[in-house]
Amino acid sequence: MAELFASRRRPRPRFEGTFTSNFGTLTLEPADVSGTVHGSYTHKGGRIVAQLDGLTLKGQWTEPEHGKNGDFIITLEEDGNHFTGSWRYTGSGAWNGQWNGVRLHLLSESQGGNPGGLNSHSEGPLLSGPMVGEVSETAARIWVQGRDTCDLSISVFTPGGEEIRASFTPQWEDYLCGAFIVSGLRPGERYEYEISSENGLTERFAFRTAPPAGARRAKIAFGSCFLEYWNHDLTIFDAIGRDDPDVFAMIGDTSYCFEPDWQSEHTLMLTHLRHRNNNALRRLLARVSTLGIWDDHDYGPGDSDGRHPIKEISLRAFRRCWAQASFGLPHVPGVFSSVRVGPAEIFLPDSRYYKHLEGPGILGKAQLDWLLSGLRASEAPIKIVASPTQVLPDHPVRNGWDCFRRDAPGELEDILNFIEENNIEGVVFLSGDLHMSNLIHLPGRRHGVKTGPDLWELTSSPLANEPWREPQMGTDVTLLKEVADSRSYGLVDIDLDRTDREIALILRDPEGNTHFEEHIRLANLRVREPIAAE
Template sequence: MYNIRCVLLLWLFVNPLLLVAQSAKTPVAASPLQSGPMVGYSDMREVMLWAQTNRPARVQISYHEAGKATPAYLTNEVQTNQKAAFTAHLLANQVEPGKKYEYDLLIEGRKVSLPYPTQFQTQNLWQWRTDPPAFHFAVGSCTYVNEEGTDRPGKPYGGGYEIFTTLAAQKPDFMIWTGDNTYTREVDWNSRTGVLKRYTHTRSLPEMQPLLASAHNYAIWDDHDYGPDDSDRSYWLKSVTLDAFKLFWANPNYIFPEGCTGTFFWNDCQFFLLDDRTFRAPDKMADGPGKAYFGDKQLQWLLDALTFSKASFKFIVTGGQIVNPAKIFENYAVYGTEREKLFKAITDAKIPGVLFITGDRHHSILHKLDRSGTYPLYDLTISPLTSSPAPALAEEVKQASYVDGTLVNDRNFGILSVSGPLKDRLLNIKVYDQKGAERWSRDIRASELQ
């Protein structure tokens, strides 16, 4: 009996040590979260959220009104899979207008602990009740994330990722990504595997995650997230990149089966998200009626939608510069016949409140095109976020349309604010560099665009 007791006591003492030693050799399982969560579109009755895992997993989101732990609601549950790049679109449809919500990401039924706020909001039901609420939103384009082995040799093309931390600190209601939101490379252009890998690589940038998790996100594309540099309607894999775009973004609608054209509202403003690649003729084609940029089908929808819209400001969002008259690079001026057709149609239909928001050029600048007998057309170019900056050409800043003092040749982003009573809405534009220093500010009243 004595010997048995000694053996038992020895086992009880040694066994925990063995367990500790064994656990020290066992690696901790990597987190199943690849990127996100991201807040997508917002409306009064529903909000779309998004997340990506790195392996098959059950994903869901629990949410509740801010400051109230109960009642809590659940989105649909999604089983992520490799075909869809392990992405999940999660619909929060038990919400009320004009509320703020906090949420938790659940993977395999377990809460994922995140070191930053996760929140979203629904839009306000202000019509026939009050003046529209004030709001502010962020704008940026050209996000290059370096990857050793696939980048071009030499100085890294991307950098300054802390700009997303600076941007998130502004706490915008939403963010508009105006194209080149990822940069596909030679290793990506010819395969679905490559395209999905590139989208995943960019979306996984750690500095980007807090912004994605707390500001609503809307996007269009330009050449680099669509295909190769300067790509047009001839790109052979555009159906694959469109699928990737829809997997990785959470826009509210797509007007056509092909392309990323869409629209959304925020209070009294409407945003028209245009696709400048899917229908685009080659740049080198001779200008004329057959040289499409947006193409007849997209242009007709745009003009119909602008005519119908009662928005105070009608923001047309697209990748390349529209107002800049310099016939260089991929500016709309290179497609002069279609450009004049669009401008004439806006004038003839007496459509008020139109402004353009663009990207692409790796510098920020404001152009203002004066038009006889009607209001001027503004084009706000905001670029780049993390790609290498490129200065405007001398001939561009000599154009009559250039608004003096608005050229920024550093990495930067824009914060646009809309405020004031419905009959006197004010748009304020501020441009900040990657460290958060304000570079310039301008006001435009809706009454000036009548």
């Protein structure tokens, strides 16, 4: 990022407060005038006395519950949120193990608090971003995390050279996160933009608004399971960018929480932001409209459901890091929404917030009603249900994996019956989660003399995690194709003028090479009358 002015200097972080660590919760009192720090930690009733030298604590520990003691050295990282170090028993020459932790709560600005995640921008107006969020035909949301609480401005430049400006003031309690809302745009056009504050000016980026509702073509990229935030050489996001999609949907496990990460709102925010700050992902997000919904790992512990004890905090943190026009309904919280992209409407359900709250089920009654009503009301020729959890196949049931057939068979039957009974045309399912990729096909079900619509589902997973490497072909008659040994992303390429091949479901590898491609006849995605005998 280029700087126009020197950034404000944040006060040096203080090595005090509460941290979650591999020895439980560590609470450090402020240093006294001599630099001595007292503290406690929950493992075995632990106590410490140490000397503070800059950002390093060196001292003694004791654990009264089992009579052991020793010494330690831990250092607070410059970000003020993480510490690393070592401990040993009294009389031991070598260090016996590591002592690492992460701050549980955001300190105030005057205390040297830092809302930024790992690999934040080191200079300029932003700590994180920009990310092009949801775009419509005439408006765009651009997500950012400011460097501090000074005003941020965005300048958007039209193809004709006109400048459109918007601004907002980042709030500390919102982790300096927010979204510019830029209106007065035109459908399907390319706009350049830059962001500034008294801390400097970003480079110039570009994005494209959504194609008009009457457009004949659209391209939708999607994927799930992004673990490797530390790998800045990932090629998969650049490959997605080369496909130049109208939108990129990250449908679950947009980040990964481990035990230290789901302890508080602060640790959840740091988790989302460290993934957002991956250099390879940044390049894509700055220019392609990107949508996000969660699955279990960016919601809480693995396999967590609607009974997750801090799900309201998880929802607040997740919403703060994404830029959809809406999340849930006024009286039905969650991350679900729908987005129109030219000839397609994308439905993004929430697979966690209501799971198992009303017995077997994933969506819950209110969200299921929202989905069915939205499908019936949609005027888009193609309706895409982009679920973090697999919807149609049978093989996850035998393997004990999350899926609608195992966890929500009643909801699944309600969805399929509703599509058939109301002749909801053009429905296609996308999914993730599995660490392998599947192409699923269910031929239309017979209803008297009529045949219901064919049902297709493309599962793409993982974006940046280890593949499952256990092929399922031959175990499920609905499974037509699979890739079990490669990372991948999916594409839905729509061209309504490509007669009898209007929808292409494509799976690609991290370099952009095609694993497989399946063309679908749009006329088969509707209830069909019997063919009259000649």
